[in-house]
Amino acid sequence: MKKLKMYKENGEFVIERVNQFGTSFKRSFITEEGFQEGLDSYNWVIHEYDIEVSDNLRDLVVKRF
Structure with missing residues:
Protein backbone atom coordinates (compact mmCIF):
# COMPACT_ATOMS: atom_id res chain seq x y z
CA MET A 1 0.00 0.00 0.00
CA LYS A 2 1.21 3.49 -0.79
CA LYS A 3 1.69 5.79 2.21
CA LEU A 4 1.65 9.53 2.65
CA LYS A 5 3.34 10.74 5.83
CA MET A 6 3.13 14.32 7.09
CA TYR A 7 5.21 15.60 9.98
CA LYS A 8 7.62 18.31 11.14
CA GLU A 9 11.34 17.68 11.15
CA ASN A 10 14.03 20.20 12.12
CA GLY A 11 11.43 22.98 12.09
CA GLU A 12 10.29 22.20 8.53
CA PHE A 13 7.04 20.69 7.30
CA VAL A 14 7.58 17.36 5.53
CA ILE A 15 5.44 15.35 3.13
CA GLU A 16 6.93 11.90 2.61
CA ARG A 17 5.44 9.69 -0.08
CA VAL A 18 6.21 5.96 0.05
CA ASN A 19 5.37 3.99 -3.07
CA GLN A 20 4.20 0.38 -3.27
CA PHE A 21 7.84 -0.78 -3.55
CA GLY A 22 8.89 0.92 -0.30
CA THR A 23 10.84 3.74 -1.95
CA SER A 24 10.26 7.09 -0.24
CA PHE A 25 10.34 10.62 -1.60
CA LYS A 26 10.47 13.61 0.77
CA ARG A 27 9.41 17.17 0.15
CA SER A 28 10.24 19.79 2.79
CA PHE A 29 8.55 23.15 3.23
CA TYR A 49 -2.78 6.47 0.06
CA ASP A 50 -2.65 5.23 3.63
CA ILE A 51 -2.28 8.51 5.54
CA GLU A 52 -0.04 9.10 8.57
CA VAL A 53 -0.11 12.56 10.16
CA SER A 54 1.77 13.69 13.25
CA ASP A 55 -0.40 15.01 16.07
CA ASN A 56 0.92 18.57 15.74
CA LEU A 57 -0.19 18.77 12.07
CA ARG A 58 -3.46 16.86 12.28
CA ASP A 59 -5.76 19.92 12.47
CA LEU A 60 -3.98 21.61 9.58
CA VAL A 61 -4.23 18.53 7.34
CA VAL A 62 -7.87 17.78 8.23
CA LYS A 63 -8.86 21.33 7.24
CA ARG A 64 -7.16 20.89 3.88
CA PHE A 65 -8.90 17.64 2.94
Missing part, protein backbone atom coordinates in the same frame (compact mmCIF):
# COMPACT_ATOMS: atom_id res chain seq x y z
CA ILE A 30 9.79 26.06 5.31
CA THR A 31 6.40 27.76 5.65
CA GLU A 32 2.94 26.53 6.52
CA GLU A 33 1.65 28.10 3.32
CA GLY A 34 4.14 26.11 1.24
CA PHE A 35 3.14 22.95 3.08
CA GLN A 36 -0.54 23.58 2.32
CA GLU A 37 0.26 24.11 -1.35
CA GLY A 38 2.18 20.83 -1.30
CA LEU A 39 -0.86 19.10 0.17
CA ASP A 40 -3.02 20.50 -2.62
CA SER A 41 -1.03 18.49 -5.16
CA TYR A 42 -2.46 15.31 -3.59
CA ASN A 43 -6.15 16.33 -3.76
CA TRP A 44 -6.91 14.10 -6.74
CA VAL A 45 -5.11 10.99 -5.50
CA ILE A 46 -5.38 11.17 -1.69
CA HIS A 47 -7.78 8.19 -1.68
CA GLU A 48 -4.96 5.99 -3.03
Whole structure:
Protein backbone atom coordinates (compact mmCIF):
# COMPACT_ATOMS: atom_id res chain seq x y z
CA MET A 1 0.00 0.00 0.00
CA LYS A 2 1.21 3.49 -0.79
CA LYS A 3 1.69 5.79 2.21
CA LEU A 4 1.65 9.53 2.65
CA LYS A 5 3.34 10.74 5.83
CA MET A 6 3.13 14.32 7.09
CA TYR A 7 5.21 15.60 9.98
CA LYS A 8 7.62 18.31 11.14
CA GLU A 9 11.34 17.68 11.15
CA ASN A 10 14.03 20.20 12.12
CA GLY A 11 11.43 22.98 12.09
CA GLU A 12 10.29 22.20 8.53
CA PHE A 13 7.04 20.69 7.30
CA VAL A 14 7.58 17.36 5.53
CA ILE A 15 5.44 15.35 3.13
CA GLU A 16 6.93 11.90 2.61
CA ARG A 17 5.44 9.69 -0.08
CA VAL A 18 6.21 5.96 0.05
CA ASN A 19 5.37 3.99 -3.07
CA GLN A 20 4.20 0.38 -3.27
CA PHE A 21 7.84 -0.78 -3.55
CA GLY A 22 8.89 0.92 -0.30
CA THR A 23 10.84 3.74 -1.95
CA SER A 24 10.26 7.09 -0.24
CA PHE A 25 10.34 10.62 -1.60
CA LYS A 26 10.47 13.61 0.77
CA ARG A 27 9.41 17.17 0.15
CA SER A 28 10.24 19.79 2.79
CA PHE A 29 8.55 23.15 3.23
CA ILE A 30 9.79 26.06 5.31
CA THR A 31 6.40 27.76 5.65
CA GLU A 32 2.94 26.53 6.52
CA GLU A 33 1.65 28.10 3.32
CA GLY A 34 4.14 26.11 1.24
CA PHE A 35 3.14 22.95 3.08
CA GLN A 36 -0.54 23.58 2.32
CA GLU A 37 0.26 24.11 -1.35
CA GLY A 38 2.18 20.83 -1.30
CA LEU A 39 -0.86 19.10 0.17
CA ASP A 40 -3.02 20.50 -2.62
CA SER A 41 -1.03 18.49 -5.16
CA TYR A 42 -2.46 15.31 -3.59
CA ASN A 43 -6.15 16.33 -3.76
CA TRP A 44 -6.91 14.10 -6.74
CA VAL A 45 -5.11 10.99 -5.50
CA ILE A 46 -5.38 11.17 -1.69
CA HIS A 47 -7.78 8.19 -1.68
CA GLU A 48 -4.96 5.99 -3.03
CA TYR A 49 -2.78 6.47 0.06
CA ASP A 50 -2.65 5.23 3.63
CA ILE A 51 -2.28 8.51 5.54
CA GLU A 52 -0.04 9.10 8.57
CA VAL A 53 -0.11 12.56 10.16
CA SER A 54 1.77 13.69 13.25
CA ASP A 55 -0.40 15.01 16.07
CA ASN A 56 0.92 18.57 15.74
CA LEU A 57 -0.19 18.77 12.07
CA ARG A 58 -3.46 16.86 12.28
CA ASP A 59 -5.76 19.92 12.47
CA LEU A 60 -3.98 21.61 9.58
CA VAL A 61 -4.23 18.53 7.34
CA VAL A 62 -7.87 17.78 8.23
CA LYS A 63 -8.86 21.33 7.24
CA ARG A 64 -7.16 20.89 3.88
CA PHE A 65 -8.90 17.64 2.94
